[in-house]
Amino acid sequence: MNAWRSLLLLLGLVAVVWYWYDRSEDTSTSLTDRELIPDFVAEQLTRIVYNEQGQLSELMQAKRMEHYDLLGFTQLEKPVFTLQDRAHNLSWQASSNTAVLYPDDKLILDGAVLLQNLIKDDLIDRVQTSYLEMLLPSEQFVTDEEVQIIGDGFTISGRGLRASILQQTIEIENHIRTDYHHEP
Amino acid sequence: STLPDFQQPLSIDSEAFFTDLQSSNVVYERNVLVQQGSLTIRADRLEVDGSAGKGQEIFIASGSPATYSQRMEDNSLVEAEAMEIRYDRANRILIMAGAAELKQSGSLVQAARIEYNIENQQLQAERGENGRVRTIFAPEALPQPEKKQENQQP
Numbered sequence: 076m077n078a079w080r081s082l083l084l085l086l087g088l089v090a091v092v093w094y095w096y097d098r099s100e101d102t103s104t105s106l107t108d109r110e111l112i113p114d115f116v117a118e119q120l121t122r123i124v125y126n127e128q129g130q131l132s133e134l135m136q137a138k139r140m141e142h143y144d145l146l147g148f149t150q151l152e153k154p155v156f157t158l159q160d161r162a163h164n165l166s167w168q169a170s171s172n173t174a175v176l177y178p179d180d181k182l183i184l185d186g187a188v189l190l191q192n193l194i195k196d197d198l199i200d201r202v203q204t205s206y207l208e209m210l211l212p213s214e215q216f217v218t219d220e221e222v223q224i225i226g227d228g229f230t231i232s233g234r235g236l237r238a239s240i241l242q243q244t245i246e247i248e249n250h251i252r253t254d255y256h257h258e259p
Numbered sequence: 260s261t262l263p264d265f266q267q268p269l270s271i272d273s274e275a276f277f278t279d280l281q282s283s284n285v286v287y288e289r290n291v292l293v294q295q296g297s298l299t300i301r302a303d304r305l306e307v308d309g310s311a312g313k314g315q316e317i318f319i320a321s322g323s324p325a326t327y328s329q330r331m332e333d334n335s336l337v338e339a340e341a342m343e344i345r346y347d348r349a350n351r352i353l354i355m356a357g358a359a360e361l362k363q364s365g366s367l368v369q370a371a372r373i374e375y376n377i378e379n380q381q382l383q384a385e386r387g388e389n390g391r392v393r394t395i396f397a398p399e400a401l402p403q404p405e406k407k408q409e410n411q412q413p
Contacts, residue, residue: 228313250276
């Protein structure tokens with residue numbers, strides 16, 4: 076009789092363990108699937124944000140945007156970010172093939188990154204690179220990749236850049252060469 | 260024949276680069292080398308003043324000393340050094356200030372400030388308050404009266 080009871084007990088234990096294992100297996104896979112499904116998607120979008128004084132504070136366009144709440148980021152295709160200087164004039168426009176935005180942390184621009192100066196007759200016209208991070212709190216642009224800065228009659232190439240939109244400064248850590256084209 | 264120096268592109272090599280967008284100046288630092296045809300300037304620091312616009316940039320090289328060398332159209336070599344060498348690309352004028360020296364076809368001029376016109380190879384030397392202008396001619400380089408007139412201000 077005793078043998079029967081312990082056998083039943085054993086079977087019961089195995090069933091419980093199997094049931095528990097099977098159920099947790101489900102939830103973790105569903106969680107991973109859930110994480111990979113964007114919470115919302117937007118296509119051909121323009122996002123305009125105004126501050127309390129009604130001034131333009133953010134202007135962003137993109138071909139496609141996917142927001143992943145659980146993973147805490149937003150992915151963008153063909154984004155164009157228009158930035159303002161302290162006086163809220165349009166100053167620079169950042170665009171790339173793709174971008175990932177980690178709110179309150181940074182914006183990563185990847186592939187054919189272009190920083191276009193919107194202010195006419197400024198010395199520097201645009202900055203080109205393959206990868207660029209915009210550190211959000213300080214609005215600093217940083218990269219370790221090769222960069223090209225194209226200005227009025229000259230081209231600067233180097234590797235590693237730090238640019239501040241607010242201070243309006245650009246610095247190349249490893250300047251390689253600058254060419255001033257001859258003006259006839 | 261190759262293009263004269265001033266019609267050639269100008270290149271700058273250096274370790275670091277910085278610009279403040281509000282000014283029209285860019286700054287190059289550490290091992291700065293400027294080249295335009297045979298013109299060569301070496302300096303610790305170079306500031307390019309672009310406020311006069313494209314093609315009118317002023318290149319301000321500083322070092323201890325900054326040095327300049329260039330082969331003239333008559334193939335003579337001109338060399339100079341000073342604490343600051345200012346190269347006005349459009350007007351083809353060099354202004355050397357601070358222990359300035361300029362060597363040209365065997366003569367050496369030392370002064371506080373030397374202004375040199377690259378086009379007509381004319382120079383103007385100014386002494387500092389208590390300094391003076393010294394010109395040392397190598398024997399074979401004694402100026403022929405009609406050849407080059409160096410006007411020196413007292």
